[in-house]
Amino acid sequence: MGVGDHNHSKGIQFYNLGLDDRNYIEPHYKWSMKSLDSIYQSIHPPDTKPIIDYLKIDIEFAEWRVLPQLIKTGMLKRIRQLHVEIHLSKGDSLDLLRQRVGVLKAVEDAGMIRFDSRGNPYHRAVINSLDDPADLSLGYDLAWYQILPPS
Secondary structure (H helix, E strand, O other): OOHHHHEEEEEEEEEOOEEEEEEEOOOOOOOEEEEEHHHHHHHHHOOOOOOOOEEOOOOOOOHHHHHHHHHOOOHHHHHHEEEEEOOOOOOHHHHHHHHHHHHHHHHOOOOOEEEEEOOOOOOOOEEOOOOOOEEEEOOOEEEEEEOOOOO
16 A cells, blocks of 8 residues: 555554465565464464454455455454455356355354445446346445454
8 A cells, every 4th residue: 555554543553464364475566465363463462362343354356265264263253343345256157156155154154243235336247147137246345243342
């Protein structure tokens, strides 16, 4: 984003990092990519486990790698509200779509309760269906919450 780490406002910190399922340097742009558990461990003392009140993820298809990693590492249990923009492609196979539905189901099976979902109007495409072409959204905003103890 072209902005270094800083305190954005009271209680809101900005870190110039990209979110993915592992730590690496993105080769083309030289972005520092980190997993959420790695970021969390680097900014909190080892003996503390504060709750993340709200996490917004819009990471252009990497959500399909990151969401399973949040479940696997236990980080999902530290997030009170989660808002994810999911992305689909016009040519996604039925098997890939089933796999992605499984990822979303796993988030809910892990304890998150979906309270909002809507198509993103900026991610629309005409898809050929069995009958007529359909104008559908290929991006959706999904929001979940879970009841966690006060942080």
